[in-house]
Amino acid sequence: MLRQYELVDRVLGYDPKADEALINRAYVYAMKQHGSQKRASGDPYFSHPIEVAGILTDLKLDTATIVTALLHDTIEDTGSTMDELTKLFGPQVAGLVDGVTKLTRIELTSERSKQAENFRKFLLAMSNDIRVLLVKLADRLHNMRTLHFISSAEKRQRIALETMEIYAPLAGRMGIQEIREELEDLAFKELNPEAREALIKRLNEFREASGDSVKKIAKEIQTKLEEGGLACEVIGREKRPYSMWRKMERRAISLEQLSDIFGFRVIVNEVPDCYSAVGILHTNWPMVPTRFKDYISTPKANGYRSIHTTIIGPQKKRAEVQIRTRKMHEVAEYGIAAHWIYKEGGAGADTSGEFAATFHWLRQLIEMLEHGASPEEFLEHTKLQMYSDQVFCFTPNGLLITLPRGATPIDFAYAVHTDIGDTCVGCKINGRHMPLRTRLENGDEVEIIRSQAQRPSPAWEAFVATGKARSAIRRSIRATKQAEFSRLGRQIVKSAFEAAGKEASDTILERALGPLRKPDLDELLAAVGDGTLSAQQVLLTVYPAEQPKNGRKRPIKGNGKDERDGAVRVTGRAAGLAVRFAPDMFPLPGERIVGIMMPGEGITIYPIDAPALEEFDGDTTRWIDATWDIDPEHPQTFPARLRVTAKNEVGSLGHIATLIADYGSNISNLSLAQRDMDFYDIQLDLEVRDLKHLTRIMSALNGLSCVNTVIRPRR
CATH class of the missing domain: 3.30.70.260 (ACT domain)
Incomplete structure (x- = not known):
């Protein structure tokens, strides 16, 4: 465990202007508050916030973030209050601590929804100050390092899975690759220990067979670059087990077939030197086709910039080489933590051009959070955003749009703007009309064809790849369905009231809002339309003296030409979200149809002679009159x-x-x-x-x- 002076010395080592007194005060306060509390390992609980603070010093974070790390569990696990922290350490630190605090008071029905709701609230706090995320990631990293002390195997599995699904991808999207890789590997150790052990064994054998070839290859690469006039540093590294396992699984290849078990980083001074280094490498050794990526001209969404190439290098070994400037290297290692805003203590990080892409991604998450129907749905969308390779596409005006691999023109449209996605009816890819389910490739130029009459189709959900698109589609479908249920409910209520000889004006119907616990008339009518509330209930609520009608008869077969007052009017083959045709029934204009109310789903339309209707004979309250409403001027099939x-x-x-x-x-x-x-x-x-x-x-x-x-x- 870091001692008090060691922690302060670390911070002063990279930030001589740090508030030493504030760090000392937080250290002493947290130690007193946690007192005799113990961790599962038997260590004093206070060792945890100290180690979290130590992790953040490796990222060279500012005083407020280090102090937040020391205090991050005080509100949850001790008698500390927000007012007390504000008074002792200031509103900035108190706000950061509040954002990081685990939300254990939330009582939800399942661990899954609890996880989702915590993540949702965590991102709300993160949207105000990105340092909340950095503290939370360090907190999770130390917890994962000590995961083996937890006795419950089920709890270890749950924490490891949560780490793999949420925190590791978040670290990756913020560009903090070192933390991401360690989180993944620690979670992998718990989730699939046999595979990890087998991989490490094979890796040790491979390492022994290779000897000191990594050092020799790095030295030879550096020699060739220096002979070409480049001042550089070449670093050889070995990938972590999970990173190799994931690539082997994705490509269905063996360990020996991996080209980047040992990777090399070439660090140069200026951006032009990166391209000069590529020229020298490719002149001296053949490159592997399709293994060249330029993330300098097209950076990743998390701000990562580098050139990747794979060569058949010294000793005839395949070697992946990453070429970057020193500034790019800092960003690659520390991600958003490398930005000056957290070294200088400034404000307005989202105005930084270098990290604009990262903050754009964060704003998209917050937009989904504000409109999501449930925590679980938001968690699903967010995971879709985080787990992705990238595809770079362009608008006709040359605007670069970054999407996950497997994205479609629908994803592209929503990435440009939600309104463009909502009104998309078709697309052109590289000048050719293509289906909306087409998967986009790097370099595609995409033109979206729009119509203001268009609304998102439920079928789109099956092939979109981004969380933003899926969230917007579901939001639009919910709104459309609500409007359709409301219109349908008005028809049903009007029919029931007319049959009773009563008026069904809005003023009269509003009398039912209080007794039936509905906030407004639209909600009341929608409940009738989706079948969760019957028109008879509304009628009896408004007119309590009205006797309920019993012994309603099943409609009889007719010729389909009737114009029955109050009947639900079916207008086409895609009747809508509130009115749908029964599967495999195929009713046609010209034959009598009837609706069956399906609670929560609306009305299902059947031909009057369908044998399947017999199962509803015992509940005639669910039978709804229906009639065709076909425009002869615009025939349909x-x-x-x-x-x-x-x-x-x-x-x-x-x-x-x-x-x-x-x-x-x-x-x-x-x-x-x-x-x-x-x-x-x-x-x-x-x-x-x-x-x-x-x-x-x-x-x-x-x-x-x-x-x-x-x-x-x-x-």
Whole structure:
């Protein structure tokens, strides 16, 4: 454990202007507050904040951050209060401590939601001062170093998984690679100890076989660069076990096939020297194709800049070489902690051009946090943002957009602006119209085609890769669904009130808000629309003397031409989020339909003769009148299904397909259900305008000599 004077000397070593008295006061205060508390290892609890502060001195952080590290557990684990910390150490330190404090008072239903809610609140605090994140990462690093002292295997696994999923990627996104790699490796040790031990054993064998080749290769690289007139420093390093394991898993290769078990860093003085070094290396040794990346001209989202190349270097060994200036090296090692703002104690870090990309990412997280429906959803989106390789794409105006690998034009649109994503209807990639689910590649130029009438499709969620896009899509769908449920609920309430001979004005309906515990009329109507509240309940709440209607009859089959007052009007094949068609039922305009209220989901539309309706006969309160509302000026097509038994002879299928096309229909799907020597059964999914259109096709098919039977199956 660091002694008091050792900690102060460390800070003064890189910051002679540090407030020595404040650090000493915090050290003594924290020691007294934690008193005789012990850690799982048996060590005094106070050793933990001291070690956290020591980790932060390695990052050369300012006095306020070091003091925060010493005090970060006092509010949670001792009798300290915010007022006391503010009085003794000032509002800045007190605010930082409050941001780092674990939120153990939150009582949620599961460990998963607890984790998500803590992370959500943690990021809120982080948005005000990034130093909160740095203290939290150091806190987690020391806890992981001492994880083996925890007796509960389940708890160790949970902490390790949380570290792997949240804190290690956060450290990476902030550019603090050393902390990220150590967190990953410590978590890997707990989550998969057998794999790690096997890898270390193989690595030791590989190291013994290689001897001191790393030093020799580094020396030869440096000699060649110096002969080329470059002043430089070459450092050889060995990757951590988890980093190698992840690459082996991703590429499905063996340890011997890894090109960067031993990597080399070339540190030069100026940016032009980086490119000169590349020229010297590639002149003396062949490069490995596809293994060259220039993160100087296109930096990573966390501010990382460097040139990566892999060469068949000295001793004919593959070697990954990273070339960077000394300033870039500091950023690569310490990430955002390397920025002058935390050495000088200034303000307005988000105005720094060098770290603009990092803060842009942070602002995106905060935007998702503000609009997320639940902590779990936010955690999912954030993990999508953090776990990613990168793809660099451009707008038609040349603006660079950085996205995770696997991103689509939808992700691109939302990365430019939320409104562009919400109104996206198509795209051009490198000047060609392409599907919205196309995966983008490095260097693609993407043009988004927009329409103000467009709204995000629920199907987009299946192929987006960024948390921002998924969050915005879900937010828009929730808003659209709420509006649809509200409109549907108004129709249902109006129908129920008219049947009772009562008025259903907004003023009258507002009488039900208090008794039914709804904040406004939209919420009330939406609850009726999604089936969680019935129109009869609203009616009886507004008019308590009204007798409930019993013995409601199931609607009978009709010809589909009725114009029933108050019936739910079905307007198209994609009826909406509040009104949907029953799967595999295929109702068509021209036949009678009925709605079944599904609580929490809205109304499902069935043909009146569907056998599946029998299961709802015992609960007639769920039956809703429905009618078609089709505009003859703008005809639509609807899915229909036929079962055709045809002769097993040459040309039968061709005759059937030709007839269907001649009648103006299209086959959307075809499957062979059964086949024998004489006949085979075909299931055809067609696109038709209405029941008459389908009936004409069925009659014509029955007239073909190769067709035995045609039926329209019902479930």
